[in-house]
Amino acid sequence: MGLFRRKPKLPAADRPPLATDERVLAWAATGEGTGGGVVVATNLGLWLPGREGRMGWHEILKAAWSGRELRITAADRVGERDGYLVVADLPIQRFLLLSPGELPHQVRARVTKSVAYTEHHALPGGAGRIAARRVPGVDGLTWTVRFDPGTPGDDEAVLAETDRLVAAARVATTPADL
Template structure:
């Protein structure tokens, strides 16, 4: 491609079922490009081959670009607490991108931009990360706690400390009344 040439448009057959207010930002064929699907970044999230629904940017715990492969670790909701969710890592999904174009940049920028607050804290028997994420197209923040492996996430003392940590973080990040 020349200096000012653009990547071809996403083929209609590969286009995911976008919402009315959703637009494609970047895409890349996954695998060898022969029917392995496409990875599509939109303003609302990431469409991955084999998944019927988009992952919102706030639902991606980690995205790593190796220069050839994009590895995405989605969040899985473990339980709903008062004002936040406890999440855990889903298995990482890796996609070979032969012609990645702008896709890795868009993924990194969008995942990073979704993080409004993140802090690692000790809790009884382990540790956890309190995070507030911006949800594309929604006002306010989505709060989560992700416990480190081995932390007794169902222990009442751990959950009470997580409740306290989230409440403190929310208070510290709340906009001041003018």
């Protein structure tokens, strides 16, 4: 039994159409109950069975690993304000991974690494999470707000306070000139 095991190579038939600067970090076949296919983690994002195109790490709001099942909650862009996007949770996607290898670790590490700032704030009539994410190939940070369920996201007082909080967070995260 060797100390260093070779990880299995992703079969050519399961290889997604990678960008020039994109490389596979980890992959795992999905179990029978999830419709088959593979989940592929790259330096730029996650390729999921049944989805066309790659999901960028910054588009994943939550990723959870149960020991057998990978659960992904992606962001749904529901609005745009001056300097930030308003997002909501898409339905959770579940993938049974019988031989997950390094995939859960890579997903957690990459999603976490994409987050530069996150803070939950009380708002008039509810609350919301302000986040700044790193996006490959984009200078600076991409800002998002995710309102808690029941928060009136179209209310002028909520939007004014959210605008103020995002502006303050942007200032707090901008490096001072040396």
